Amino acid sequence: MASTTEPPEPSSGAPLDRRAELSEFLRTRRARLKPEDVGLPDFGRHRRVPGLRREELAQLAGVSVAYYTRLEQGNGRNVSAEVLDSIARALRLTDAEHAHLTHLAKPKHKKKQTARPQQVRASLRQLLATMDGVPAYIVGRRAEILAWNPMAAALFGDWAQLPAAERNWARLVFLNPDYRDLFVDWEQKAIDIVCALRMDAGCYPDDPRLSALVGELSVKSEDFRRLWATHDVKEKSHGVKHLRHPLVGALSLNFEGFRLLGDGEQTMVTYHAEPGSASAEALRLLASWGTDATRAGAGSPSPSA
Known part of the structure; x- marks a missing residue:
């Protein structure tokens, strides 16, 4: 983790x-x-x-x-x-x-909150580590991936190999072709991310990191420019994601997002498969391979993403 x-x-x-x-x-x-x-x-x-x-x-x-x-x-x-x-x-x-x-x-002035570094409590990091067989991570403002467990790394890629600035769902989805292959419905994943960034922009219009991220993606991604122009916002707390994993193939996983009490700007996201399904067996295989699956490049993003 x-x-x-x-x-x-x-x-x-x-x-x-x-x-x-x-x-x-x-x-x-x-x-x-x-x-x-x-x-x-x-x-x-x-x-x-x-x-x-x-x-x-x-x-x-x-x-x-x-x-x-x-x-x-x-x-x-x-x-x-x-x-x-x-x-x-x-x-x-x-x-x-x-x-x-x-x-x-009617904006509220949150400059001090915006400037405050996002930190994950030690107890939450410990909780992630105990979630055997369940891919889980914590995402914060600006779609930044703040913490994750080994199963999340096996499923989505070894984020530890990336610079801190690249551990961001928006950069990964819009700028890294591996993630277009990973998500069967890439367009919906992209929409969800843009909607979340729009919500952040409404709460923190003075956030320089968010402004820089939006500017970078607007320059580098035509898809981002198209979706950003819709001005759509929504919060998605649960659903189903269909993946094409390079090692275990097709996966259909239920996801749940939990706003963390005490820090509502952070959300824990977990993934699980229907018991007895082919996807459950695929997750079991990933868990048994452990770090070997991560080193093999399971959905692994490149550092240049």
């Missing part, structure tokens, strides 16, 4: 523009709705752009068009929680999207 030390503070990485983020988030949420989706009549008028008009959204939210227009232009100053709730209902926002809107419009 291993854990990371955060990389040095980046020399560059301008803060994300919170006003622009708020503007684009509201615009993209409005664009995905049609009048019939929200009970408004559609008289067949030609719409130059998709989605509801600002005046329609303002009507649904019970605010003036001028007020909503200012908000969509990024001016969230003095907006009340009640108004944000009304706009969230009008836009049919999910709980995660509602929280993201609130963070963008």
Whole structure:
């Protein structure tokens, strides 16, 4: 089992523009709705752009068009929680999207928290080490992989061989072709990561490491630019991942994510297979091979990822 030390503070990485983020988030949420989706009549008028008009959204939210227009232009100053709730209902926002809107419009100053190194408690590292046969890791802000057990290394690659800055799900998925091969539904994995980074950006727009990461991925990955432009946010705490492992072949694994009490910015993620399944046998084989499987390159990313 291993854990990371955060990389040095980046020399560059301008803060994300919170006003622009708020503007684009509201615009993209409005664009995905049609009048019939929200009970408004559609008289067949030609719409130059998709989605509801600002005046329609303002009507649904019970605010003036001028007020909503200012908000969509990024001016969230003095907006009340009640108004944000009304706009969230009008836009049919999910709980995660509602929280993201609130963070963008009414930010809390978290610069000290952003600058604080992410550390995994010793007891959690010990817990990971005791989870025999269960791939598990802890992920923090910016999709950084903070700690993991040997089974996670056998399943996803020997992250200990990477520099601390490269132990990051976003960099691995978007910049390393091995992970495109590993995840059967690579697109969904990529979407999940971008949605999580968007949530982080709403909470910590002044985080230089996050800004540098987004800038790097935007330059190096067309897929990242495409998904980042959607402004989608969501939290995914459980599901099924289908993998193509280079040593044991196809795997279908259930995953669970647990927010850690005492440090809600960290999540423990575990993977398990249905008892008696071929995937369970494949995990058993990986466990029996132990570190030999890791050295053999089980999903192993290259240091240049």
